Structures are given as C-alpha cells and as structure tokens.
Amino acid sequence: MAFLEMIKGLLGGREESLSQQSGFQFQADSEGLNFYLEKPTFDALLGGGGNTLQKIQLIALRMLEEQGLAEIMPNGFHILAADLAGLDDEQAEVLRLPERFPGSFATRIQGRTGQSGFRVDLSVQLKNGEAPFTRKGPLLQLSSTEVYRLTPAELMGLEAWERHQKLAPEARSEAANLRLMAELQTAERSGMRIDLSHFERLDVVVPENIGVTATRLPDGSLMLCPSLGDGSTPDQLEKRWSQLDMNADGGVLRIDNRVVLLEAQKMAAIKEVLGNKRIPADKVADFITAPSAFLDAALVNLELGFSVRVMGIGKLQHMDFGELDGKKQDWFALDSRAAPVEIIPKLVQSPEELEQFESALAAAREQGAERLSFAGEVIDISSPEAVERQVESLRGKFAESSGAPPAKISPDTSEDEKAKEQVTVLIREADQIDTQLLDKAAATRPLREPEWTAYARQPFAHQREGVNWMLGLLGSAIREDREDLYRLQGGLLADDMGLGKTYMSLVTAAEYLAQQHNDGGSQKPVLVVAPLSLLENWEDEVAQTFKSIPFRDIVVLQSGRDLNPFRIKGSERESLQLASLVDDDGGLDEQAIRYALHIGPEAGVKRLDMDRRLVLTTYQTLRDYQFSLCRIDWGMVIFDEAQNIKNPNALQTRAAKGLKADFKLLATGTPVENSLGDFWCLMDTVQPGLLGDWPQFRDRWVKPILNAGEEERDAVRISIGSELRSAVGSFMLRRIKEDQLKGLPSKTIHSGVSKVQAGQQVYAPNLAVCMNGLQLQAYDAVLDGYRSQRASEDMRGRALAALSSLREVSLHPRLREEAKLMTSSAKEARQVMQESGKLSVLLQLLDEVQQKNEKVILFMVTKRLQRLLKLWLDQIYGLNIAIINGETAAVAKKSDEVTRKRLITAFEAQPGFNLLIMSPVAAGVGLTVVGANHVVHLERHWNPAKEAQASDRVYRIGQTKPVHIHLPGVLHPQFDSFDLHLDRLLRGKLMLKDAVVTPEPVSESEMIQSMGL
Template structure:
C-alpha cells in the first residue's frame, strides 16, 4: 500500500487534501530514517514558507529533537530506528510513515543448541502466504514499494536474529544459540507475533549475580552452595554442577525447562563458592560474622542487610483507604433534558413497577404531557410508539422469565502479584517522640561563609530546624523502629527548600568529617524534570562542593554504569517464589545495581557521593537501594510517595538512612490519608498506624454534617499540626517573602462571595455556532446512551468529549485546522469561545510588553496553538511537555530549563506552552508574570504548583493567573462544573491540608451514577 493511500485511509477527506501536499521525503538506512527537503525548500520552511503539511511535520520533528529522538541535518532530520519503532501513531501518520505490519513470523529451527550448526530461519506469514522480506532501519520491505513500520518488539527480535546470522561458526556455541532464543522469547513477550515452536516452553534466564546458601550439617559444619537468585534450590543445583566445564570461561546449566546462561564473571563466582564448599564447625561463627574472609566478595554477592524497618521481601498487600465523600453534580444537564424512552428497560425491574409506570404514563397521555417522572427520572414520552415498544419489551421479559440454571463461576484469571520490600509497621503512636525531638539542639552552628549564597531569615530558621532533628536522629538508637529518623518540610512553593536541604547536607558531611565518622553517600529522589535543577543548585549553593562526585542514576545518564550486566529491573520479580506467608527467600532476591565493597571501584554507594534519581528508578531498583546505608535521603516533591500501595512508597519507607527529609509544598493532594503516608515515611510512630489515624482524624470529618464540615476540617487541621509538632515545618510564601508582588487569580466563572478567586467576566465567552452544536450533540447522545449502556464508561467518555469541545469544536480534525497566515489562524481560533478569550488576553499582554505561560495537557492542542500563535505573533513558541528532555543527553538538544532560559532571554512579549504535569514542579520562570490555564488540571494542587512557577523568589512584577471559561447559554457548562468541583476540594490555609485532587471515583460519584 502506498504512503498516500495510507494517509487517505487514516484521515479521510482531510487526508486526501494532506496527501496531495508536498511534505518531507524520507530514506531508510541501516540506522533509521533521514527526513529531508531540498536545501532551498528547507530554508524557506524555516522562514515560515512551505505547505501546511511541511509546517506540521517540522513542528513534529522539532518536538522529537527536543526529546533527543531526532538529530538535525543540514536540510532535515535523522531519527534512529528504535525511536521510530516506538513513535506514537499520531506522529507517524503526520510524518506519512507506513502502517504497522499485519503479518506474523514463524521460526524454523534446525540443529541442536549445543552445536555450531544450529540455525534459526525466520519466515514472514501474510494472509496470502509466506513473503520474502528485507529490513532497512525500522521498515520491513516486501517489495521496493510495499513497506511496513516495525514495532519495538519486532525490531528487537529481528536485530537479535540478524546478529546471530552474522556470527562465524566458531562463535555459535551453546551460549550464543540459547541467548538468541532468550531474546526472541523476550520479543514475543513484548508483543512480537512469532511462533517459536517447541522453544516456547523453554525459559532462558541470565543470573544477575551469584550468591551463596549455607546449610548446617549434623556435625555443625556448613555446606555452601552457589545461589543463582532465581529460586532454584541447592538440592536441584547439586545434581547439575557436573554439566559445567570448569575449565571453560562461560557455561550453560539446564534445570528442567529452565536454561541458565553463565558469563565468565558468574562462572568465576560459582567456582569460588564450590572451591570453598565446606566451612568447619569451629569456623562457622567467624564465617557468619565475616563471610568475606572466606569468599571473594568481588565475585560473590554477600548479604549486607536492610534497615530496621524492612521485615523482608514478598507480595505487596493492598491497603484499603475507603470511599471519599463527593457532592453530586448534573454535568450533562439531565435534570433539564428528559431521558430517552429506552431508559424504561433499566428503570423497571418488577411487574409491580411496570404496573405503576403504566398508570403514570396513561395519566400523562391524558394531559397531553411530553415527559413524565418515574423512579426519580425524567422520561421523554413525546413519541408514544417508542414508549409502547419499550413497555411491551419489559412485559414480554416478565412473562417469559424462568428460573435460571445455576452456573459455576469461571476460574478467576491469574492476578499478577507485586513483589516489594515488606515493612515492620509502626502501628502505635509513640508519645516519647515529640519529647525527644523537642529537647534536641542543632549539632553545630552552620558555617555560612562556606556557601555562595546567604540565606533569607526563613531559610536560616529552616536549616536550624533540620539540623536539630538531624543531630538527634544520628544519636538515636538505629535498631529501634521508633527512633528519631526524619521530618517533613512542607514549606510553600518558592521558599527555597532545595537550598535549605543542600546546606543541611553540607553541614552533615562537615560534622561527620570533624568527628572522624563515615561520610555516607547522600540520596536525592525527585521527579525527572528536577534532576537538572538539583545539579545546578549544587553549583550555585557551595563555594567548594563537598561531594566526591554527582551521579544521576537515570537512563541516558549514569544508570548503565552501575547496573549489573544483563540484569533486569528489580521490580520484575517472580511472585511465585514467595512462600505461603507471602515472603521470599533472601537467596531468591535479584539485585541489579553494583553496591557494596565487592563491587570495588564500580560500587554505587561511595562515601561523599551525591546520588540523584527518580521515584521510578527507586521503584525499579528498590532492593539494591534499600541495601545501601545512606547518610541523608531527601525526597523532593514528596507527594510522589503519598500512596501507601505504590512500590515507590514502600521503597521510600524501607530505605536505610541516618535521616530522611520529605520536602513538598503540597503535603496533601487527594485526602488526609496522603498526609498520614508522608509522616509515616518521615517519622513512623508520630501519627500511629492507618487505623488509628483514620479513627482520630478522618472519621470526624466524614461524619460531620455538611454545613459544619469546613469548621471540622479547620479543627482537625489544627489538631494534626499539634500532633506532628516539630516534625513538620510549614510556612507560606506570603508570610515569609514580604517583598513579593501581589498575585491575583482571575476566573471566568462566577465565584461565591469571599472566595479566593476574582470573577473576571472578560475571561468567559458563550458557546455559539459549531461549538454549541457539537456540545449539545454530546449531551443528546449521552441522554440516549444512558438508557442502555454501562454509565461509568459512557459518562467518562462523554466528559472527555465535552472537555475537548470546550477547547475547540474541531480539535480532532487537526489537519483541517492547519493554517498558513495570521488571518486564517485567528479565524480558526474564533470557532472556540475559549480561544477567542485567549487571543484577546494575549493581545492585552503584548501591549504591556510582558510574558505569559500557557498551560494545557492535550498534545494536539499544543501543536496547533504553536502553529497559530507563531503565525499571529511572529514567534517561535517552545513547547515543554512530558516528551521534552528533562536531562541533557546530547549537546545540541535543549532541555526544559534551557528552553525556559531562551524564553526569558527574549526581550518584550513572549509566550511558552507547557504541560502542568511535566513543568508543574521545580522549574522557575520568573521572567513571566502571566499564567493562563487554558485546560485546567483535575488536581488543583498541581494547578497551583504550575501557577507558582512564576510566583517565586526573584519575581518583581504583579502576577496574574487567568482561568478562561466557555459557557453554555442554557445549562452549566463543563468549565462551570469543573470549577465548582475543584473549588469544593480547596482547603483553607490554616488547615494542614492543601488542595485535594479529584479522583476518577469522585468524578463518577459527582455524576450521581
């Protein structure tokens, strides 16, 4: 199928118009695809001249470049094969790439895996039979014109197969042959459609390290056995060591249907254990105390132990937090729009109800009514034929009803269980914690001359608070579950939590050095977008950096340096290896990072090292991270560990450290349960276990009458602050930074008297034209569907459509909305009431020569607005979303922070487009003083975080936050309902709770379904 036909089929009439326009050509090579234009055409396109297709392709390719996925060429871009294979379908369509492969592969295997004659031939099976193929980069060619784009799994499998095909006969040993089968199995599990014949039943594994299992014999001696970390027992292994050629560098073990590949390092470790197999009885105590005196710790993984809080490793048990209380809201104007007569099929459940309905209906017909109310539901009866038809269906169902046969339930599907560190829970409130903390004193006077920046008064106070608790924690008994061990820095955004944390780390290391104690490594866990910010803050905070070095433990940076070769993520564990109590044998645990003294110079946990990582990396390598003895652990944007059922939260609680500092400007996002979880991580015992916390602080709010609930919330907030006492420091910006200019939040939706938002009517516009027509069509469709559909899924889909139409009624017709001139761009934007408001607002901001951030989530809208606003204001608008690089990977790729620097450096009016999720934390953009939330986030805490990117230390202009809205002429619109729901979740500043989020469950409850 030709590329033009693909685009036409995907995009219909718009696709036909698009396919007719000139776009980038591309050519496949062995590495990927080169997208190019003639040099003159490429220069013209960069100057704003070119076809609509070329312009949107250029935007798409530049967004890929910002992600580090495209490399610029003199007249185009080069994208690697792996990145193209994983490209989103929407982006692939815009670049006119071929469709996915419709066929599947079959492996024809000949020879034994132990022989060099072993071969694997791959055949491509299409609907009309087998087809020959060739691969160029991410494309599979069947002919010179018929091509398909490979998936990541297909590319993985084909690359492994091609590599094996290129091996010389002497290189095709059993290990290489089995490795090919393992890689093909992995590709199949990842989605490659391939028939591996009898090898489907073979499980090929590569051990991450070799440990040791000790069995005590009757005479008191110990028998040592190498452990492969995959659950194989010593008895199973004892019978199979003879399979290994002890003179060879590598080896292969067959254990039932499992094949274990051993590289030279693993073979050396096995030989080390087997050569020291017996520990005499009189040496057992010495061996248990110092195993490294008997075995080479550089080869064999020896247990280093977890923190006092870790009880073991096993299946994670879910914690039930109960339902949330949510008011009902008529999002679809159902009270004003009668339901279809088809809803009778759902409302009438008994013959008695049918009789009552018939009576009500007969009365309505006599009165000439077009609607009636039954079972609390307004029903459209304007079409008597439809009503009679549905009543007849219900009547026939009752008349034909019989006793249904008893059907045995199907066997439940196998539930994938999660393996994590298991915690010794601090279920009780330890009354002595507050007393011990209150008596603590700072362990030293900060040497402020050692720092490049002098603190504000509130920052000096914050450092002294941290040092007081840190000093007490260092001295407390580390073997006591209820020891002093952490705190929550809940300062408002923009007060310098990063600076205060780094100063405290510097003082901790200096004190450890002064008293001749180990300067343990420091761990910072933060969202990906903040890692670069932490690196920069180190340079700006210290005159002389106290760290040995800085390691960014993240893919694309330093993670591969410290990963055990061939190791998978530790979160990929085998739950079946857990015993009946849910725990795993320590020998079955796989560690994927090079830690401990046996790792030598490659160990991650070097003294004085600053390790920066993300919550996802902590989750994926939690067992290794929990083994390390950290000095201080800092959790930046700690609301990321608010969920006690998340693996990253379990890992955070299990980390071993002298002191844990949780830093967040939003200590609660969803409920008071978030605050409990954060404090339970920072200082277990101060609020007790979940059941105690729920009884003491949650239930009083839930059981309070609606008109008293705000007062009860304030009372509970005050009680919680008293309960945590010194373990939390909470200051708000307005109280601490007296020099900050004013901040005003303007809303296009009318606000209640005394609210925090200012109603600004100019920020709202009524729907009209195609926007009103599209919006009403969704309401009507929902009214019809709710008669027969599962309303939960239907309602959420309809809400998503209403949200989209509120932005622009033709947002899904992206190709038809691409414009060539500023005049055309303004006309297309005028189809939306909200975008009309946006243009008026931007024109006003331009007249003031000020800068603005536009926040929105939808990527399609981000791309279109960049195109339109570039044309209208002659700008090159940057987009920062989840695809934009957070950490520098290549010198020519701009990161989020660099894009912001360029945005602020431009004099006069400028604007930038951001996602509130990707750019909502950590970044400072004080060059702008206007924020527009074009698409509001469901979570008001994230919305506030995003807004406060401009309201921080260094801001000199008055800050304005704009919340535009589009209104319906008859009913409350989507924007009105969302504003009401988010406003209802906001807590007063004197409560410990900051804005709550809106969960999907709460959204469903608010619909009244």
C-alpha cells in the first residue's frame, strides 16, 4: 500500500493535515539508520500519546529492540545497516522504508589482479542505462529523491568493494585484489545481481586452514601433502607447488579454474608439511599415534577423530518416515460441499472409469439427485449441460488415444528449484536391538551420594531421585568401552515442565567432574545444547546452584557472545561445506573439511575444549559447527528441550547423534511432539540399540496403528504407547508435576470448541461463538476458492496456503489490512475487534479478569496480530503491553539491553491487572511467569507439546493462584470450523504422547471419554 493511501486509511477519510499523522523520521549514518522524533513528541509517545501511525511504528521498533535489532536513543532508535537490510517487507512498510533496489550492478575492471593498479568500478544498471550511486548505511541513493533499500547480499558486496576502494595503491596486492573478487563472488551467490562476467571462469578460494593427507607408498612409508580444503587432490597439488615462492610470506596457487589465496599463516603451514614430506616406514605407527610430534600442530590442522558412531562426512541423505498416522480430517468441508463439475477429468483417467462414471450418473439422474458420489468425491451434477460438456470432452480425448488412458506427466523440476545438497556427518545406524541394555539400566546405582551441603539450593525429593538416576546411568557408561556402538551411554529425562530439569542436570555434571577427579580420570569439558532463549537461564542457574562453581569457566558459544574468539579467522560456518567436495560414492575426504573452531591441543590458549569448561550453545550453532564439535571429546553432553532433535533429517540431529561423549542426557518434557517418530529419534540419539533402527521400529510400533481400523485405532494407539513406555525401561525417567509438587494450586483448561470434559479440561461454551457477517463471508470465500481451484488445478502445495487463510480469517477477517485496522481510541478498538468472533470472546474474558485484578498472557504466532492487539488493548485498558517474540534477544549482549527476562520482571512487578503478548514458538520455552495465572491461546500452535510448554510457563514452582488456560474459538454454522478441526487434531496427538510418557496406561473408558463418544 502506498504511503498516501495508508495515511488516508489511518485518517478514516477525514480531511486532516498529513503532518498530524507523520511518523518517525529516519536518517542514515555510517553504521545504519536513526529513527527519531522531536524529543517532546517522543517522550509523549512513550507515555501513551502520539498519533496512530507513530504508535504502530513504536510497537514495531520495540519488537525489534526486544529482538536485539534496535537500540533505543533519547529521542528514537538506531538500527544497524545489516539488520535493516534483513527486515522483511512487512516490517519495512510499517517503518516507511524505501523499496528494494530493482536493478543490478555493472562492473568495470581495470588492470590485472597481480598489479597494484587493479581496480573495480561499480555502477547501477537500470532500464535506461548505467548510473552512479552512493551508499548510506543500508540505503542505495541514486538521486536526492530516488532511494532504495539494499538486500543483505548487496550490502555485503558493496561494503567489500568500498573497503578495497579505500586501499592505497601500494596496499592493493594480489592477495587483496583476489580477496575482493572472492567477496563479490560470495555476494553474487547470496543473491546480489552483479555482472562478474570478467571472472566467470575464476573461482577464488580462501582456505580456512591447512590440513594434511597421507599416501602410503609401496615401501610402507608415507608421503605427506598439504590439504587446502578446496577439494584438490594430492596429484593436482604436487604439480603446482612450483607456482609458489617459498621465500615469500604469502602466495597464490592456480588450480584449474580455481585461484587459492594463501596468506602468511597458510604459507607457513604448507612449508611445514612440505618440509617433513616423507615419513619412514618404521616411523609410521608413531606418526599415526602422535602426528604433532612430526608436524607443528599450531600451523597444521591435524586429525582429532570422530566418535564411533560417525562413519565419515558426506551428503545428507533423507530418511523416509512413510505414513505415521492414517487419520484424515475434512478441513475444507469437502464432504459437505459438492465439488464443481470441473473435477470430473481429474477423477476419470481411463475409458473404463468413464463408463463407470456414466453408469453412476444415469442412476443418479433417474433418482432426481443433484449430487453424485464418485471416486471418493461428491460432485455437483445440478447442471446437466455442464456435466455433459465434461463427459463429451473425455469421450473425445479417449477416442483420440485409441482407448489408452492419458499419461500422467510429472512437472519438470528446474535446477533452481532443486534443494541444495548439504554435507553432514554420516551416522552409523544401530540396526541391532541389544536386549541386555534394559537389564544394564535397571541394575545401575550411583557410585556415591552427592555432597548436598556443597550446593546453594537443596533438592526436592523428586530432584534427589532424578540425580541418583542420572548418576547411576552415568557411572555405568563411564566403565563401558567407548568404541562399542551398543554400550550404555545415556538417558532421557522426560519430567514434566517445572520440576527442575536444569538444576538436576547441573548437579549431575558437577558430580561427574568430582568423580573423575577422585578416580584420576580426565575432567573433560561439558556441553549444554539449548534453545537460544534458555542460555541466559542456564548462566543464572549455575550461579544459583553452587556455593563454589565447579567449572573452570563458562563459554557461551553464540554469535554476539563468546563465539568469535574461538572461530578460526576468516572461516565460514561448517554447514556451508560445498557438496562439490563429495565424491561419487557420497563420501568426503576428511582432510578436505574446513574446520571453523579452534579445538585440540594445537590450538593453545584459543582452544575451546579446555578441561572442566562448561560450554553453552544452541542447536543452530551445533548445526553450523558440527564437524568441529563432533571431534571434541566431551565428558557430558546435555540437550535441553531435546525435542529440537526429533527430526532425523535435520542437520542438528545428525550432529547431535555424532557428538562424542562419555554420557549424553536428553532433557525434555515433551518427548512425543507429533508422532512416535519423534520418540524413536530421541531414543536413538541417547541410547543406540535400544529400539533398533527406523525400519525395525516402524514395523514393531507404528504399523499396528496404521493397520488398525478407524474405530479401534485410538485404542491401539493407547496400547502401543504404553508398551513402548515399558520397552525403554530405566532409560527414561518421567514424573508428573501434579504428583511431585503437592503445593501447586489447581490448573483448569477451559475449551470453547471441545465438549470433552476429561482430566483438567472443561467445556466452556462462553469461549466460542458462531462466526457471522464479514467473518463468515470471508471464511466461506476461502472454502469456495479452494473447491474451485481443486476442480481444475494441481493442488499440491495449495492446501497449506488455504489452511493458512482459514486460520487467518478465524482470527480476524481483515487481518491483512493492517493500516486500516489502526485505531485511535478505545471505542474504535472495541468496534474493530468485534468484527471477529474470537476477539469479541477475548474482550469479554479480559473484562472479567480485569475485575479480578489478575494477569493474563496472550499467546499467538502472527506478528501482525501481535502489533494490532497491543495497539487495541493498550487503548482499551490503558496499558503499555510488552511483546515477547523472536530469538535474538534472549541473551543480553550489553548490560542495558532489554531481554525477555527483564520484560517479564516488569510485567510481574506492576500490581493488579496486566497483559503480556508472547509467541509460543519463541517465548514458550524455558521462561517462568508465575505472576500471571491466566493463559489465552488466541492462535493455537499446531504442535500440542509446544502449546503445553507455553501454558506451563505460569504453572511452575512459585505459583500461588489457581491457573486457568483458555482456548477460545469460532464455529461455523454449517460445517466443522478450522478451530474445531485443529482442536480434534491436537487432542489425538496428546493421547499418544500421554500413553508413551505416563507410566500407567490410559483406560479404554478414559480414551472414549476424551474422544467425546
């Protein structure tokens, strides 16, 4: 929407001066953009004043501040250029930023890369020719009025070009010139439209480190060759070492169409290897055992070794899970709304099927029916002429093909659409089921009782039990052969949320280090992998758990914290390994891997894997630096919120399985999020051989559910779940919060769409209404549009888009018209919210909670709805509601930065009624908000486990008031609505989860009751 139209929408057609609705101004500096207002105006806006546009922009800027992307100033905000370049179009439109640059960049090359006169000139290429430009922060300026916003790739390329332009001629060495070309090529691959045709046959490579490859000769000796990590073979390199001046500090090596840029340190490493090129036969065993005795490990990246489960490095191979649940739901009311006649050609694919259709059609017409059921579809046949046209078309089609059915042609997949091949550690599958593992786990006992007086907090009884369980498994794991894939090696702590899994894990890690010290063993580093939002919590827990911290230090291996000092200079993330390095057999020469972290003794003081160090990192960092992290010999690895590694096709899951450790602990309150495949993947990570590989597991546990009839499937699901719970035995510990924490108040789930009354859930009809008016029209329009498209188009990929539209309309029928929904008073806000049945229900609920002076958390995913609800509810209730979403500001990068924890503290500190808007995805894990006792899931998450996690942020130790979880919804007057279908789907998933993680099986009568039968 153009700015002028947006302002008119905000003004509601009133003839007011545009200056009265002006928003934040912005001005570029060398680092980014300043968004500002006059100081009195800004102060008034923070106090609740200001016009509507300024308020919605303030909400957007506050959300960016919470994500760590904006810094508040005395009269506005500052955002760095790189962060602005990465904003999506919706955020940019709210902030009134310029559009993306529609053109491309032209290059003019002067001189050769080996000459000091080498220069690259850039200009912009537009439809009417080339033009000069200037860059200010993230903005590309062509004239005083023509300004565009750069993409991240364009910004990266221009910054590299500008750095080179500032070099003095004598500083433009061949290395500096080639580095510019390497950076421009990287920008082009990332999406920058730039003409590099002069270098189209040249690939500039900057090695991250120098390794070594060894070839055994006929006499038994070894011939060593430096490895550049670019895929070059020893034979190729042997022919090209003569290109290098071994007396120079740096050099350039040309191999086919690649140019390898060698800086001083890399040249020194090459000289080190070539100077010790031959290892005599009688020294080979010594070299393999201790290569650092022959080569300077400070220069050359030597082999450190993967775990027994890692077979090597290769292309990611997708694991096909097959069908996991045979139950289908009619989201689009297709059974109730007849399909148009255009669907007939999709159902009739042969002359035989046409004959069957015509027979069924004749019978329907004799009965005067206007609908016909055929091939699983209900077809509208009320117009005989329209049906006959389709039938005649099919007769002609089959006559032309001499009765042969039409061939089904698969759509071509262009090269651009093919998924990029990824390289990862190759995992050895545990295809044997070791029946002795259960007996081993059942017989474990802790080697000693923890010295609890050394801890700052004393454990609850269930926490003492949990620590002893972990120490028992850990003690047995340490004593077993590390080279045995089927050794006892870990456990799954599946306690309900709020029982102190972090505390128990830290105590176990401390006891592990103490036991190793007493036994004279190595006190290896401990790794914690957790969602970003929990890293700050883990740091706090360490300080609160111990009287004397047992760790050497704590490293937060995360961008913005401690990652950079441990990264090898100039290295890229290891997840960006080129698939071209993989050979025809799908393998990768380990010497060609480019490691990105300083690890091993040769790294010296930069070494990450120091003894007794506690390393905190995220699943994304584990994925991005998997090769380095998989080579470290960890003492303990703790996976917090371990459901993040439930997908065996994810790189972070492969990396998790490949980590080398004495003991692995998976901690999650939701080991079954979507299907039994989740549970298998977690158990396969923590204890290979317990449940076998995926085909074995699927045959034993999944197929009985799929093969069951519709009526008995839920009963089979419950039975299978309880059997599986027994099959994992002592490798999983699961306790329920209500059983362990007797002092907690009650928790009640109020559902407006489900009439089920089971356990904690009650039916609350006041939480749901039938949609009407504009909302009903918009909902039916989505259904009709889907039916119409489905009749004549390939609907692969369309169903999700249609479901998304149904979900959106169920929230508000005009949600996409954000500018028109901005209100300036409480009265207008209530009127706009009343257009949605769900939001009208929400208002009634909030009015009731306000009368009780209690606090509410509103969970929703859609950011547009978050912004609008803050605007509306601020106006209606006179609040300044915080929004917590995103994942980048979970860890403070400086002392004054706003974090989730600080926002929650401020929310809880305000007496009486207050509201907090949160995302169940980003903020529903690892946070405690016991100041609130009401939770409203306005936009329910597809994953019931994530929804439960989000709800239990308020139901934890410290909660004193009865907790109420509200599930509002809207109903359709004729069909099952989106909210009703989603509720049914989530309840079906929860039944299976409860059967697996609950020791006692659910009875058949409880199952029937939960299904509302």
